Amino acid sequence: MAPPRLLCSRKDIHLVTLDAQVTAGLLVIGDEILSGRTKDKNIGTIADHLTSIGIALSEVRVVPDVEAAIVEALDALRHRYTYVFTTGGIGPTHDDITADAVAKAFGVSIDVDPRAVAIMKPAYEKRGIELNAARLRMARIPAGADLVVNEVSVAPGFRIGNVIVMAGVPSIMESMLRSATASLQTGAKVLSASIVVGHAEGEIAELFAAHQTAWPQVAMGSYPAFKDGQYSTDLVLRATDAGALSSASHTLAEKLAARGFNFVKKF
Numbered sequence: 001m002a003p004p005r006l007l008c009s010r011k012d013i014h015l016v017t018l019d020a021q022v023t024a025g026l027l028v029i030g031d032e033i034l035s036g037r038t039k040d041k042n043i044g045t046i047a048d049h050l051t052s053i054g055i056a057l058s059e060v061r062v063v064p065d066v067e068a069a070i071v072e073a074l075d076a077l078r079h080r081y082t083y084v085f086t087t088g089g090i091g092p093t094h095d096d097i098t099a100d101a102v103a104k105a106f107g108v109s110i111d112v113d114p115r116a117v118a119i120m121k122p123a124y125e126k127r128g129i130e131l132n133a134a135r136l137r138m139a140r141i142p143a144g145a146d147l148v149v150n151e152v153s154v155a156p157g158f159r160i161g162n163v164i165v166m167a168g169v170p171s172i173m174e175s176m177l178r179s180a181t182a183s184l185q186t187g188a189k190v191l192s193a194s195i196v197v198g199h200a201e202g203e204i205a206e207l208f209a210a211h212q213t214a215w216p217q218v219a220m221g222s223y224p225a226f227k228d229g230q231y232s233t234d235l236v237l238r239a240t241d242a243g244a245l246s247s248a249s250h251t252l253a254e255k256l257a258a259r260g261f262n263f264v265k266k267f
Contacts, residue, residue: 194236
């Protein structure tokens with residue numbers, strides 16, 4: 001059997017595009033997120049990136065640094081979606097237990113990985129930092145996993161099966177995300193169009209609901225705002241079919257105009 005490989009960096013992109021939808025779940029791990037001490041900055045970044053490459057982020061869960069909770073959530077998500085991304089819990093301290101929980105979920109062993117040490121040791125030596133026992137915890141990788149390149153702080157993430165494990169620090173997570181997704185299968189990209197209406201949701205809700213019924217292949221959402229004493233509503237349409245999206249957007253604009261609503265098209 002060939003040894004596990006090192007996942008490519010963002011400079012070596014070879015995405016495979018599929019006609020079928022490719023989905024993902026996201027598992028955010030950390031007591032600090034649930035307590036409010038740390039404000040999550042990764043969910044939006046991951047959602048934007050996955051949408052841009054044709055992977056539909058379909059569910060996000062947040063769990064504490066508890067092995068059983070991580071394993072339970074991971075097992076649910078990895079059997080439901082094409083890919084699962086995790087953030088948090090792969091640092092050098094005792095409460096960084098994500099790697100152990102992932103190994104348990106997959107029923108494999110975990111130990112210090114020579115490939116990770118080979119990456120980390122010269123980088124730490126160059127900076128005059130000791131690769132001590134605590135830092136070696138970041139080199140512990142479940143058996144059979146591929147490493148995910150970290151171009152910021154060197155210590156790698158990893159991928160096992162359809163699960164991609166990344167750091168929680170936003171800049172490091174972004175590096176790992178770009179590295180990991182460079183080799184994933186992707187689906188059709190979701191396109192969007194919007195119409196900003198200068199009226200409250202309640203005034204256009206009936207028209208908008210009827211339009212959604214007429215165009216079931218186009219997802220539609222309504223997002224209200226109130227600024228400077230004025231209500232407005234952003235009507236957003238999303239679809240993978242450019243033709244259907246265009247037709248649905250133009251038709252909606254025509255219906256709004258016919259009812260005398262003020263609006264601005266953004267398509």
